[in-house]
Amino acid sequence: MKTDPLIQAAAQALAAGDPLGALKRVALRDDAPALALRGIAMAQLGDLIRAKALVRSAARAFGARQAVARARCVVAEAEIALASRDLAWPAKALRDARAILEAHGDRANAAHAAYLEVRRRVLIGHIDDAERLLAALDPTPLPPALRAAHELVVAGVALRRLQTAAARVAFARAKQAAYEARIPALIAEVESASHTLKLPAARLIASGEERLLLLDEVEALLASEALVVDACRHVVQKTGAIVSLTRRPVLFDLAYQLAEAWPADVPRDMLIARAFRTSHADDSHRARLRVEMGRLRTMLGALAEVSATRRGFALMPRHGHRVVLLARPVEETHAAMLALLADGESWSSSALALALGASQRTVQRTLDSLAAAGKAQSFGRGRARRWMAPPASGFATTLLLSAPLALN
Structure with a gap:
């Protein structure tokens, strides 16, 4: 198959953390590869709703015969769902996509799919499951960006286990891999995550x-x-x-x-x-x-x-x-929920219920009380409604997110 230079250049720009550079090359195209790259670029820019629509359109445009391309779109959609804290997104679809990628030799994207599953399990407090999945992954042959992602997940699990020495080593390896990848956003993510070790817990x-x-x-x-x-x-x-x-x-x-x-x-x-x-x-x-x-x-x-x-x-x-x-470093009635809301991402009430192990109605009542107190804010309506809170600066939230989570 003939290589499309614009698609290749856009993909390289995305891999380097340059979504605007990617959009300059494919913004006016509606073929399947361009739709997929536009979706990933919009996700990197933070427009997750538009990103999700573009990636789904790309998956439909690829068709049933292009199984690997469709599987990559599923992985991209899973990452967008994780970023938007849609934790009810079907995990089986991600596992099926990973199996297809592994069967066709796309080890990098298969590993990326595995890390998304590990991160989801950490978020909902299934630390044992996350640790088992992580132990089966070998980051050695992966590109630097994925090695950094691996070490960030290792550090996240170690922090939940209160294994600070292991977390510190993982953060150091993640930092080295991020600098090798030369992606500023990834470097900043590693620096921000490792700062947790220096905060009162x-x-x-x-x-x-x-x-x-x-x-x-x-x-x-x-x-x-x-x-x-x-x-x-x-x-x-x-x-x-x-x-x-x-x-x-x-x-x-x-x-x-x-x-x-x-x-x-x-x-x-x-x-x-x-x-x-x-x-x-x-x-x-x-x-x-x-x-x-x-x-x-x-x-x-x-x-x-x-x-x-x-x-x-x-x-x-x-x-x-x-x-x-x-x-706790600061006394707060609903500390576990605020710790989730303060991670900088937007959460649906259903995702919070899944992460906290509570009913959605209980979570909604708690969110309403936090909003009335000015500690949480929402945007959107109906099923698109999402919740956020400003970060509780100066304090680590690791101890507020132990498994199993529960509303206080």
């Missing part, structure tokens, strides 16, 4: 004092012998032993108060007021408090003892180790 509260922690300090704390009540993930842990209280909000609230006051105890009336949301404690509340404290004592088991004192209750870690409270 949590607050340490211990013995009445508090200070901000970086991610590597959080990792070191969780590996220590301290009993950690983790308000970022709603767990209590010590040297690898973890007790999840994610689905037991009252028990976690009680554990939070006991850790915050340690080594002192907490008066019964204070525990009741905060845990049961009442300002008037009566005998029924005190009876319920005894029951809930018994449940907390049972769940903590070998990690700590919940002891009754003359005026209330106290948390007593086993073997005399200290108790610390790991809190």
Whole structure:
């Protein structure tokens, strides 16, 4: 087949991160290759709606006999869906496209499809699945831009695992590959992502004092012998032993108060007021408090003892180790949702529901309350409605996006 010099030049411009240069060559053409390149160029320029329409038109124009070209269009559409946070986009179509590309020897685009699937799984909190997919990929033969993408995904998974040393190494490799690719947008993306390691990720509260922690300090704390009540993930842990209280909000609230006051105890009336949301404690509340404290004592088991004192209750870690409270860097009721909205992309309510593991109606109510408070904003109408929030500058959101995610 005769090579089209304009198509080739446009493709090279896109590969170099120059969408305007690509559009100059194919903007007035409506053949299938030109439509595909125009769609990718519009995606790089941020017009995702137009990009999606162009890529779909290109897939139809290629026809059934051009399976590889159509598969590449599917991969491009999947990337646009990921960028627009359309997480309900059919993942099977991407897997089928990847299989076609691998069967025809297009390893670079097949790898790109795999990385899109990994990134989607990370976004919705399926870290184990993402890690398994990632382990099967070899970035060595890939071009620099894809090697950078690989390392960014590796770093993203490592950050979710709180493996900061691995994340730092991956960011360094991503930076090197990005500079080899000579794509300014990619270099900027790597620099922005790696900056997460330098941002406060949590607050340490211990013995009445508090200070901000970086991610590597959080990792070191969780590996220590301290009993950690983790308000970022709603767990209590010590040297690898973890007790999840994610689905037991009252028990976690009680554990939070006991850790915050340690080594002192907490008066019964204070525990009741905060845990049961009442300002008037009566005998029924005190009876319920005894029951809930018994449940907390049972769940903590070998990690700590919940002891009754003359005026209330106290948390007593086993073997005399200290108790610390790991809190969010800034207190926020809907921190997980705001962390997603602050990633710079626009989200649909259905995508947020998928990522948070909540019902779409619950998510919509939360979005309405955030919008009323000026913390979120929407644009578009109906099915095209999308939500965003300004980035919470100065703080890392890694600990707010642990799996499984949940609305608070």
